[in-house]
Amino acid sequence: MTRAAPQSESVVEAGYNFAYLDEQTKRMIRRCILKAVAVPGYQVPFGGREMPLPYGWGTGGMQVTASIIGRADTLKVIDQGADDTTNAVNIRRFFARTAEVPTTEATAEASIVQTRHRVPEDPLAEGQIIVYQVPQPEPLRALEPREVECRKMHAYKEYGLMQVSLYEDIARFGEIATSYSYPVMVNDRYLMSPTPIPKFDNPKMDDCPALQLFGAGREKRIYAVPPYTRVKSLDFDDHPFAIQQWEEDCALCGAEETFLDEVILDDKGGKMYVCSDSHFCERRRAEGHRGRLSEGAAKAYAAAVGADVEEA
């Protein structure tokens, strides 16, 4: 599975430092990471650098990855759970070229997993680091536009307002309708946005053996959840936190307890649900698991993807 590091021309010869960023910047970011790990959930400001791709494409996550990656590391990059989407492919190739590290699609083989919007289905292990790309690090932003006020609320642990947003959900929809970026309390102290991962993944953050790092490039913030830290999703006593459920299983591998994407197959209402974690799904199929559409499923899937059909 793991692809060997490219042995082409050295990055140094090409005029770039190892892993793109200069050493001073890496040291600065590493100091921020250390601080973030020391104060779980606290947003540490850092001097974000220009990266060779636009904000919103993972500049924060890339800077964190560039600062921690070494020649002995193996990198996995996912976007919405998939290894083969544009963002994931580009970032993986970027580090394969600038850091000359081996890359992989297998979660268990990676020492660093950079992710956008998902936590892999395979449980993370001790020694692994997962790097989240964060568009908006401030969970209170939508409710309190003043930055100074937000910081005070964090400093004094005044998080009643976040609860108000959940109250509004129940008042309007009868249940907590927030399905991604679901706010969590880290280590019973800081309110944290888990980035736009679906709330399905929130329980995976709790007591996770891997180190979790979060980088927001545009907002220039880094925060972290050290291994085995308590991460609790906010809720009400009479409306407890619950993850998403699907009526169907994965159409390709038959998995029952994974996060599923809806894939539209034709213009007559045909659709299927497939695991959003592409590597997890592939491995299960290789192991012989079959789903509802396994007969010709690969064909249907390829047709859907080939036709560039948007996932719902």
Add this chain to the structure above:
Amino acid sequence: METPSPLLRVRNLTQAFGPLLACADISFELHSGEVLGVVGESGSGKTTLLNCLSARLTPTNGIVEYDLRGRGLTDIYALSEPERRLLLRTDWGVVMQNPRDGLRMNVSAGGNVGERLMAVGARHYGAIRREAEDWLAKVELDLGRMDDKPKHFSGGMQQRLQIARNLVTKPRLVFMDEPTGGLDVSVQARLLDLLRGLVRELRLSAIIVTHDLAVARLLADRLMVMKDGKVVETGLTDQVLDDPHHPYTQLLVSSVLQV
């Protein structure tokens, strides 16, 4: 007989903005269950005084002491900031002149009332909602509009919602800055009636800043008349309004339009 200690004691409070003296050397005491009216023309320092009293503007000079539960009279500006903020959202209430400053316009009426409860740790949706309903009923808001946003409310409704939002944690002291400002007279009358009832029923202490002497007459036990940052006259409301001593108070009282 021992006199009970005041709820709020202000000594030599002065607030200067550069050369401009907004409040000069103001001292007074407020006892539990008392309603103090602060009257005076625009620019006389009423709102600045209220901001200083309600821990939102550190005075240049002077001491504001409040009878904290279990701690007795305490200088509020010697408290740490989180303690002051906690005081502001539990034992105190602040009703702003403009409801847009005191409400969250994008949060439903129920959420606005429930916010203070959640801020002090309430985590049971049903209980929060019942409490909010109870308070909306108390301020005579239609429960059918509980899940509507205050930006769709009329001015009078917004003001009543603001009052409910402040009273839900059962504060002992409420600061009000022109609570009837910008409302037409019939709505004003209903709001005043409501406020008078709540103040008596809940044994609230209140400091009400107003330029409207009729509001002061209806709500306040005592009056403080301000001019150019100074208190020119104090006394019982009836006494001040019916027998004004200071020339400025006389002018103020005689300026009220009679219908």
